[in-house]
Structure formats: structure tokens, C-alpha cells
Amino acid sequence: xxxxxxxxxAVLAALLALLWLSGGLALxxxxxxxxxxxxxxxxxxxxxxxRADRAGALAALLGLSFAYGVFHAVGPGHGKMLIGGYGMxxxxxxxxxxxxxxxxxxxxxxxxxxxxxxxxALFGWTRDRLIDGADQVTAPxxxxxxxxxxxxxxxRGWRGIRGGQGDGQTAAPDPGRVHAHHDHAHHDHAHxxxxxxxxxxxxxxxxxxRLTGWRDTAALIAGVAVRPCTGAxxxxxxxxxxxxxxxxxxxxxxxxxxxxxxxxGVAALSVWAREGTFAALPAKAISRAAPVLEITVGAIVALxxxxxxxxxx
Amino acid sequence: xxxxxxALAAMLAVCTALPxxxxxxxxxxxxxxxxxxxxxxxxxxxxxxxxxxxxxxxxIEDRGFDPDFDGVLDxxxxxxxxxxxxxxxxxxxxxxxxxxGETPLGLSGPSDWTADYVAGQLVSTHLRQVETPxxxxxxxxxxxxxxxxxxxxxxxxxxxxxxxxTDCAAEIFEPDRAAADKAFEAALEEYYGSDLExxxxxxxxxxxxxxxxxxxxxx
Numbered sequence: 001x002x003x004x005x006x007x008x009x010a011v012l013a014a015l016l017a018l019l020w021l022s023g024g025l026a027l028x029x030x031x032x033x034x035x036x037x038x039x040x041x042x043x044x045x046x047x048x049x050x051r052a053d054r055a056g057a058l059a060a061l062l063g064l065s066f067a068y069g070v071f072h073a074v075g076p077g078h079g080k081m082l083i084g085g086y087g088m089x090x091x092x093x094x095x096x097x098x099x100x101x102x103x104x105x106x107x108x109x110x111x112x113x114x115x116x117x118x119x120x121a122l123f124g125w126t127r128d129r130l131i132d133g134a135d136q137v138t139a140p141x142x143x144x145x146x147x148x149x150x151x152x153x154x155x156r157g158w159r160g161i162r163g164g165q166g167d168g169q170t171a172a173p174d175p176g177r178v179h180a181h182h183d184h185a186h187h188d189h190a191h192x193x194x195x196x197x198x199x200x201x202x203x204x205x206x207x208x209x210r211l212t213g214w215r216d217t218a219a220l221i222a223g224v225a226v227r228p229c230t231g232a233x234x235x236x237x238x239x240x241x242x243x244x245x246x247x248x249x250x251x252x253x254x255x256x257x258x259x260x261x262x263x264x265g266v267a268a269l270s271v272w273a274r275e276g277t278f279a280a281l282p283a284k285a286i287s288r289a290a291p292v293l294e295i296t297v298g299a300i301v302a303l304x305x306x307x308x309x310x311x312x313x
Numbered sequence: 314x315x316x317x318x319x320a321l322a323a324m325l326a327v328c329t330a331l332p333x334x335x336x337x338x339x340x341x342x343x344x345x346x347x348x349x350x351x352x353x354x355x356x357x358x359x360x361x362x363x364x365x366x367x368x369x370x371x372x373i374e375d376r377g378f379d380p381d382f383d384g385v386l387d388x389x390x391x392x393x394x395x396x397x398x399x400x401x402x403x404x405x406x407x408x409x410x411x412x413x414g415e416t417p418l419g420l421s422g423p424s425d426w427t428a429d430y431v432a433g434q435l436v437s438t439h440l441r442q443v444e445t446p447x448x449x450x451x452x453x454x455x456x457x458x459x460x461x462x463x464x465x466x467x468x469x470x471x472x473x474x475x476x477x478x479t480d481c482a483a484e485i486f487e488p489d490r491a492a493a494d495k496a497f498e499a500a501l502e503e504y505y506g507s508d509l510e511x512x513x514x515x516x517x518x519x520x521x522x523x524x525x526x527x528x529x530x531x532x
Contacts, residue, residue, distance in 0.1 A: 033466060037340045037365065044366030044433065048382050075336055127375060230338045234371060241374040 003279045010276030013269055032074035039068045040231075043251075047238060050247050058247055065235070065251040069105075069258020072231055078308070079104065079224040079259070080266045081301065082146050086220060087270030089153045089297035091290065094271045100220050101263040107225035108232075109256035111138075113249050115228055116236040127237050134228055140312045142227035147305035149219055153298025160291030224263075229255060337466035340365035343458040344471045345524045349478030354446035355454050355526070356477075358420070360409050362398070363470070364435040372397060372435060384433045394428040398437050408460050408467060409441055410521075414452030419444035449481060449528045459521035469522040481528040 043064050049057035073080070083101050086092070115134060119125040125133070232252040239248025277293065278286050344361035364372070373379050376397075378390045386394070401407065401422070411418045421442035428437045447454065458467040473483035 033337060036337070037466065037468075040340060040368075041366040044370045047367075047370065048433075051382055072336065077336070127371065230336070234338065234367065238367075238371050238374055 006272070006276045006279035008276065009269070009272030010274075010280060013273030013276070016269070029075055032071045036068065036071045039064055039071060043068060043235065047235070047242065047244070047247075050239075050244050051242050058250070061247055061251050062254040065254035066258040068231060069229075069255035070261055071258075072229065072255070073259040073262035078142055078146055078227060078305070079108070079263055081304065082149065082220060082223050083263050084266040084270040085297050085301040086149070086153070086216075087267050088274050089157070089294040089301075091274070092271070094268055097267045097271060098264045100217060101267045102257075102260045104221040104224035105256040105260035105263060106253060107221050108228055108259070109252045111225050112228035112232040112236060112252050116233060116240065117245075120237060120240060127234075130237065131230060131233055134230070134233060136312075138227045140309055142223060143305045143309035143312060145219060145223040145226065147302050147309060149223055150298045150300070150302025150305055152219075154295050154302065155298075157291040157294030157296075157298055160294060161288075229259070231255065337460075337463055339368045339465040341458075341465055341467050342470040343467050344473070345456050345458070345469060345483070346474040346476060347454065347456065347481075347483055347524070347526050348440075348476045349449070349481065350446060351477070352446075352448075353450070353478045353528075354448050355411075355413075355443050356446050357440050357442045358409060358411060358456055359438055359440050360407075360458070361436065361438045364437075366433050369430070369433060369435040373430070379430075384430070386430045391428075391430065394430065394435070396426055397428055397435070399423050399426045399439060406461075407441065408458060408465065410457040410459070411441075411443060412455040412457070413447045413449075414455075416452070418447060449478075449526050450530055454526040456524040456526075457521045458523075467521070469524060473524040473526075475526065478528065481526055483524050483526045486523050486525050 043061070046057055046061040046064050050061055079101075083097065083104070087094075087097050115138075116130065119130045119133070232255050235251050235255075236245075236248045239245050239251070274293070278289065281289050342363040344363070346359040346361075347355060348357040348359060350356040373386075376390075376393065378386055378394075407420070407423060409420065411420060421444060423439035423441060426437060426439040428435065430436070456473075458469055460467065469485050473485060475481050475483050
């Protein structure tokens, strides 16, 4: 992307954040809640229709569930914080991050399905027991995972600073150091320090590998997925009670895809904002700014998640 | 850091604050009736709750009612519904708040409840006595309907009723959203300045619809 377009991303993200903080987005959230109220009523209608075996009822249920997922996700949540924070902190390409956003939403739906069918069908839990249990157990677990990911980002940023102290600060980087701080990556990174090098903005294979590393991927997906959406639980329990469980399971996944739509948007914005921040900086400063950004975002994610964790236990 | 640093921090600060506030799963339309006694004092509030269709369906299914899904209950089923939402956990406020001017009033627990099933929606009513009846001519009476945790999203609907008394008028007021946002920010700031153990500020009231009862001043 051209540099001004990149920088626009950072400005846009900053504006959105300010708008949100000043209450400007509260209107959007209120609209989303009104929409959710409407969709929730319509969902009940579609479930009745499905029970009555009306033609087109399943399509209506899935469409409404997708919409429910979208409106529900417009409010802030742990998944968006996690994916957005990771995208802000780490030089990851949008493709893999978006894929993770989608996978984690689908995994979240799977957790809801497993929880409901294990809880109700096997253990005979009531709806209240199940939903309270989901709140009391999965919420703290999810916040703990998110907090740990935040700490992990900080550790990685700190390593980046320690390893990269020579970068950008000295006029002539010491080639020995340059290689030394990438000790575990067997690539030649010397070209990154070339001032004319526009492709310094593009992630190197090693950076992409950071994300596709199974541990990060698994942690991100787990952090999102472990906490099922209460709306999905409601629909799954209800459809099971009404003998149309298969439709309910499909609806839970449709909700997941709706949520994913918003999370992918957050992922895109975070990547755009991060690259925009870097594009706004002089090339030499990027290697210094990157770990600082990583530490800052990691610290915020860790702090926010541990506050939520303390409140939840 | 660039401009995104503080902005991001701010964004995430708001993110932390809102999860508890942002995801209602039950939607209730509330109707309010203010009941005045012979002296023209506010004696009780009758609250009507109209539940959303999905929550209604869940409650109906839990009890195995309406097996043919035609939205009609037989009289035995209707009788069995009575009081379905009137077993309140200890410490549950009932989500109805009554103020004389700015002074919160104590309310009794629920009594005289009813429940019905109308066109796919559960409708329940209950009465809350005002512990010490107040004269609405001294200060405007305010009735609010909200869940501080926002699990339930309330909305006041219909025309508020006034029973008894003379010349009092009840109106629904939308909250001053801008003022509510300011109050929210201020509470948030205080919250983050305090220790981690602190409870999240209860700012739901500032965003709640309310019914205001105004009566001509005594001559």
C-alpha cells in the first residue's frame, strides 16, 4: 500500500478510538442493541417455524443467527480485544490473522455446542445452571488466557528491545549485532537496515512464522473460543428442548460467522493501524518502535484482562 | 510512541469497562403505573414486564407448556405460570428504582403478581410498595427501570398510568445521553484511579429511560 494510505489507517484507528471514548460510538452500540432486540424476537419466530416444519424456516433461522452474531459483536468483547491487540502488537499479515479470527469464532461455536450437549444431554443441567456455569467458569479462564497472551507480547517486546538495542540508534549498524539478535531466525536480515528499503514494511518470512507458530495460533483461538456466547447457548438449549437440535447447531455456527465478520474487521483495522504507525515513522525508528508498541499493547491487554479476571472470580 | 498509543490505551480502557454493560440477552418492555393514596402521596408502583419472544419461548419450553406452539396456553398452564419471575435472589433490587427528586426511596418486595402469555410474549405484573409514601408535590417522582449488570435490557413503553390523586401527569423521559456519557467517563476515571478490587461504577441509571410524575405545587 502507498504510504499515505497506510498512515490513514493509523489516523482512522485513532479517530475511531477517540470517537468511542467520547461516547460518539455509543449511538452505534445502542442501535446495535435495538437491532439485537429485533433479531432476538425474529429468531424466536424462526425457531417456531422450524419446529412447525415450514419451508424456508432453516434459511431464515441461519440468516437471523448470522445477523445476531454481527450485532452482538458490535459491542466490545474479549475476542476483539485479543485479535485487535495481537494485530496491533505483532507484525502479522492480515490473511493469517483474519483466518484466526474466523477459526476462533467457529471454535467458540463448537465450545457452545459441546457445553450444551455435554451439560444437558449427559448431566441433565438446567438452562440457568448451564448459563451461570458458563459465566462463572469460562469467563475467568478466557480472561486468564488473554492476560497471559498480553504478558507474552510484553516478554517478546522486551526481548526485541534488548536484542535490538543497536538498531537505528547507531548510524552504522554493527553487522555482527544485527545477526546476533536474530539468533533463532536463520535468515539474512541485514537488508532490513537499508534506508532505501521500502519493503522493510513487508513482514519477513520469520515474522509471519511468528504467528503461524502453532503456540500463538492455539493460544489466540483458545482465548476467544473458551468463552461461549450466551445467545448461542440460549438457542442451542431451546432447539434441543424442541427436538430441532440440528437446526440449533447450524444456527450457533451461523452466529459464529456473524461474529467473525466483525472480528475480521477489527483484525484488518489493527493491521492497517499498525502499519500506518510504522509508515509515519522514519524507517530507522521502526525497529525501535516495534518492540515498544508490542510491550505497550501487551501491557494494556494484560492489565485489562487481569482486571476482568479479578472482577470475574 | 505516536498518536495511536494514547488512543489505543483509551480504546482499550473503554473495552474493559463495557463488557458487563454491552451484551444484553433478555429484552423487557416495562410499563409503569404510579398509585397515589387518598392523601395524594405515592403509595406504590405497579410494574408490568413484557418479555421478548426468545426468552418467553425458553421459559415456556422449560415448563413444557404450549406443546402445539400455537402461542395459546390452557388455563391450567396459565395458572402455573403465575409467579414464574417472582422468586428473587437475595439482594436483587427488582430492577425498579424510585426517587423523590434525587433521593432514592425504599421499596417493598414484590406482591400481587400476575402472569400471562399474550401473542408469544410473557407478560407479568407486580406491585412494589413505597416504604414511606412521599408527596409528589414536594419533589418530582422518578421511576427508573434498569439492570445494573445489563444482562436484561429494559425499555419503558406505553403511556405511564397515574391512579388516584388529582392533576398529576406522568411522562416518559429519554435519558440525556450526552450527560450520561459524561457521568460514565467521570465514573470510569475514578474507577481507574481506585484500586483493582473496586466495584465497577453503577452508571446504568444515567442511561435508563424514566417515568417522571409531576403535580401542581400545593397552593
